[in-house]
Amino acid sequence: MTKWEYLRISLRYHVQIGLKTMLIKQYIESVSRNGNVVFDNSKYIYGKKEFDLFGFIDQLGNEEWELVNVGFTDITETYFFKRPIRE
Numbered sequence: 001m002t003k004w005e006y007l008r009i010s011l012r013y014h015v016q017i018g019l020k021t022m023l024i025k026q027y028i029e030s031v032s033r034n035g036n037v038v039f040d041n042s043k044y045i046y047g048k049k050e051f052d053l054f055g056f057i058d059q060l061g062n063e064e065w066e067l068v069n070v071g072f073t074d075i076t077e078t079y080f081f082k083r084p085i086r087e
Contacts, residue, residue: 007065007081008032011053026053029076 012029015022031039057067057079065081072078 003085003087004082005085006034007060007083009056009079009081011077011079013075013077 009031010029012027014025014027016025017023028039028041030037030041060067060081064083066083067079068082069080070077071080
C-alpha cells in the first residue's frame with residue numbers, strides 16, 4: 001500500500017486601494033508538511049514578499065508533488081499536495 005506525504009500552502013491576498021488604482025498582492029501565509037508548520041508568515045506585517053505561485057507549483061511538480069485540492073475564501077487560497085513516500 002502506498003504511503004503519502006502531504007503539503008499545505010496557504011496564501012493571503014493584500015489589497016491596496018489608491019485614488020485611481022487597486023493593487024492586489026499575494027503572499028505565502030504558511031506552509032505545513034504532514035501537519036507540521038514549516039513556515040509561518042502570518043504574524044509578520046512588514047517584510048512580506050510577493051509570491052510567484054505558478055512558478056512554485058511548477059517547482060513542486062518537478063519534486064513529484066501532485067496538486068489534489070484547492071480551497072478558497074475571500075482573502076485566502078489553500079493548496080493541498082501529496083506525493084508518495086519513498087522507502
